[in-house]
Amino acid sequence: MNEPLSDDFGREVTGVRVSLTDRCNFDCVYCHNEGLGDTRGPMEPSENEMTADQIVRFLEVVEGYGVRKVKFTGGEPMLREDLEEIIARTPDSMEVSMTTNGTFLPGRAEALAEAGLDRVNVSQDALEPEAFAEITKSGAYDRVIEGVEAALDAGLAPVKLNMVVFEHTAGYVEGMVEHVARNDGLQLQLIEYMPELTGRPEWNIDIERVHDWLADVADRVEHREMHDRKRYFVGEGIVGDDDGDAADTEGPGGMVEIVDPVENEEFCANCGRVRVTHEGYLKGCLNRNDDLRSMGEMSREEIAETFETVVANRVPYYGEYLIETEEGDYEINDEYLATPSVAD
Numbered sequence: 167m168n169e170p171l172s173d174d175f176g177r178e179v180t181g182v183r184v185s186l187t188d189r190c191n192f193d194c195v196y197c198h199n200e201g202l203g204d205t206r207g208p209m210e211p212s213e214n215e216m217t218a219d220q221i222v223r224f225l226e227v228v229e230g231y232g233v234r235k236v237k238f239t240g241g242e243p244m245l246r247e248d249l250e251e252i253i254a255r256t257p258d259s260m261e262v263s264m265t266t267n268g269t270f271l272p273g274r275a276e277a278l279a280e281a282g283l284d285r286v287n288v289s290q291d292a293l294e295p296e297a298f299a300e301i302t303k304s305g306a307y308d309r310v311i312e313g314v315e316a317a318l319d320a321g322l323a324p325v326k327l328n329m330v331v332f333e334h335t336a337g338y339v340e341g342m343v344e345h346v347a348r349n350d351g352l353q354l355q356l357i358e359y360m361p362e363l364t365g366r367p368e369w370n371i372d373i374e375r376v377h378d379w380l381a382d383v384a385d386r387v388e389h390r391e392m393h394d395r396k397r398y399f400v401g402e403g404i405v406g407d408d409d410g411d412a413a414d415t416e417g418p419g420g421m422v423e424i425v426d427p428v429e430n431e432e433f434c435a436n437c438g439r440v441r442v443t444h445e446g447y448l449k450g451c452l453n454r455n456d457d458l459r460s461m462g463e464m465s466r467e468e469i470a471e472t473f474e475t476v477v478a479n480r481v482p483y484y485g486e487y488l489i490e491t492e493e494g495d496y497e498i499n500d501e502y503l504a505t506p507s508v509a510d
């Protein structure tokens with residue numbers, strides 16, 4: 167097995183995150199669209215999207231560089247009709263996961279599992295239709311709940327529910343934690359709202375409050391290697407109304423992971439993934455748009471060369487690309503001010 171490439175900061179690249187499209191059937195108020203701007207627009211496949219052949223070729227090349235995990239995302243990756251084909255042709259050595267809004271999982275989850283999908287993350291920001299509609303600008307709440315069920319039935323467990331924690335959702339965090347504690351096969355990812363790409367910093371809420379509350383109610387805490395994320399295992403003490411009856415300990419318990427990349431130098435210091443845009447550009451960091459590199463016609467040589475260049479130029483966003491000022495703000499490190507916006 168080939169050793170993974172490392173960047174100048176000693177960060178090995180072991181995973182890739184591939185955006186299959188920037189189209190989406192939702193219009194979430196917070197959407198960063200993996201750093202690529204608006205998801206609104208025509209739903210039809212666009213000519214600029216990488217083809218299945220190009221995606222598979224890319225994966226085969228990076229497999230040779232020790233990449234062992236691929237995450238398919240978007241936009242909404244399930245708008246790709248050739249998704250099953252892409253997954254089926256992904257190298258067997260790779261763990262394959264996907265992040266989706268869940269609306270197309272009913273009727274399709276089983277085929278995805280058969281094609282080789284290992285697990286799925288489904289975005290679900292609330293447990294009731296009105297709040298869900300306000301955030302996603304969609305009336306598809308029931309479809310998403312059905313989608314989660316379909317994923318579990320297809321054996322795609324654990325299904326991680328992704329919830330962005332910001333002003334609109336803060337009131338639903340406790341309910342979502344209880345929901346995953348009561349339901350086998352579900353886990354929760356609480357994602358700190360990232361205003362870097364969407365504006366609206368006033369929607370931020372202090373994620374430390376969520377950490378503190380979870381530390382109080384959790385049975386134990388672990389650290390995940392990726393990004394050094396904290397995982398809280400909740401069970402007794404979170405389910406039930408604590409009135410001494412059997413319902414207080416009902417449910418298998420659950421795992422809640424906090425994804426808190428904002429102003430977090432430790433998170434960036436443990437970042438091991440390169441991103442691929444739907445148009446076939448490589449990107450060293452989610453938060454940057456000045457480090458995009460085209461893979462040209464996507465021949466094996468071009469892919470290999472661009473991948474090596476991108477890894478060699480990766481820098482941690484917080485702590486290196488942005489540095490903390492004496493006042494406690496972050497500003498762009500002078501070294502990177504002249505970086506071209508799209509390098510060939």
Ligand SMILES: Nc1nc2c(ncn2[C@@H]2O[C@H](COP(=O)(O)OP(=O)(O)OP(=O)(O)O)[C@@H](O)[C@H]2O)c(=O)[nH]1
Pocket residue numbers: 237239263265287326328355357360425427437439452453
């Ligand atoms: N800034 C930043 N945000 C990230 C990063 N990884 C994940 N996130 C945030 O977390 C969101 C959800 O990530 P997912 O794609 O569902 O899954 P994941 O947490 O990356 O990966 P798994 O837990 O292994 O499934 C992303 O869309 C980002 O908002 C990262 O490397 N940097």
Ligand SMILES: C[S@@+](CC[C@H](N)C(=O)[O-])C[C@H]1O[C@@H](n2cnc3c(N)ncnc32)[C@H](O)[C@@H]1O
Pocket residue numbers: 190196197198199200239240241242243265266267287288289328329330357358359360361364
């Ligand atoms: C861009 S979406 C793409 C996949 C799919 N459409 C979905 O919603 O799951 C990937 C993830 O990014 C998260 N996300 C989007 N904008 C965000 C933001 N501003 N801050 C934090 N997370 C965000 C979403 O909640 C979702 O879980």
Ligand code: SF4
Pocket residue numbers: 190191192193194197198199205240241242267289302
């Ligand atoms: S479903 Fe995903 S890609 Fe679509 S708008 Fe919401 S967060 Fe963005």
Ligand code: SF4
Pocket residue numbers: 427433434435437438450451452453481482483484
């Ligand atoms: S370096 Fe970029 S992609 Fe990696 S964790 Fe930091 S912000 Fe996210």
